[in-house]
Amino acid sequence: MGDRSTDTDDGPEYGIDFRANPAEYDIGRGEEGVFKIEPYKSELLPLWSYKDEAAAAASAEAIYDQYEQYRANDEFPGMDMARKYLQMGYTRAMRYAKYPGGQKYDEDGTERDPEQWADPDKREAALVFESYWERVREDDVYQQAKERHRERTAEP
Incomplete structure (x- = not known):
């Protein structure tokens, strides 16, 4: 991977423009890199909100x-980062x-038991994001681009 520096205050930061250098982009696991990959973070983070169902609907549509x-x-890389923000x-x-x-954990680190539903409006917000996330994951163009990216970035 490219030139990456470590900032002890904020964790690892990438000194890479991933739009200009898409081969440097590592898909990673789940939401990994969502706050680090530029310029996509700066383009997508301002669109992201899950305050309530209405905010989630506007956010998910804008991200999509x-x-x-x-x-x-x-x-x-932008397609995958949008998928990560929806996820x-x-x-x-x-x-x-x-x-x-x-709060998933108590102060002593013990995992709390989930409630059904502690905040029903947040559940509705989650379901909005889930439907858009699924659209991206199932998109043939996304799947093909992901496979091509993996082939191009595979270690010889």
């Missing part, structure tokens, strides 16, 4: 619109839906 732009430009909208909203105040 951005996904479609990345798709039209054959920009796989993160689902997981964060669902955490608040199941755990009062979104």
